Amino acid sequence: MTRTADLPGLKNRYLIESAQTDGRFSLIEHRIPPRTLAAPMHTHEREDEYSYVLSGRMGAQIGDDVVEAGPGELVVKPRGIPHAFWNAADEETVLLELISPGEFGEYFADLAPHLSGEGPPDFAKLAEIQQRYALTMDFESIGPLVEQHGLEPR
Secondary structure: OOOEOEEEEEEEEEEHHHOOOOOOOEEEEEEEEEEEOOOOEEEOOOOEEEEEEEEEOOOEEEEEEEEEOOOOOOEEEEOOOOEEEEOOOOOEEEEEEEEEEEHHHHHHHHHHHHHHHOOOOOOHHHHHHHHHOOOOEEHHHHHHHHHHOOOOOO
């Protein structure tokens, strides 16, 4: 059975886990509901990410550039460059996310239990998880991204 790790705005299914590739990469299927911000602006210190769109349309901001990609298109999100991604369409977007090196793939599994309960999450625990993965999140970017791209707050 394939492992999953669902977040409120991003459903995740592990296709190839980091342990299967000696840490070289992981491959995760992301499903983004309609009109949803999958991730606010954030920066990876150690990983590059490659999003290959299978269906729907993915929007992304990479540094100062905003791009949109449809089926068969690839979006590169290099380490060290702040980026965000979303689905501004009315249908679900499905993409394959290649993460290299692959350890960051475990971030979704580590984060999911802390976002699935009732009430607000333990922000100190979320910060600890982000620090473990050398990930910097810009939560201030959520409002502007939602407004600029016609997304629904979640």
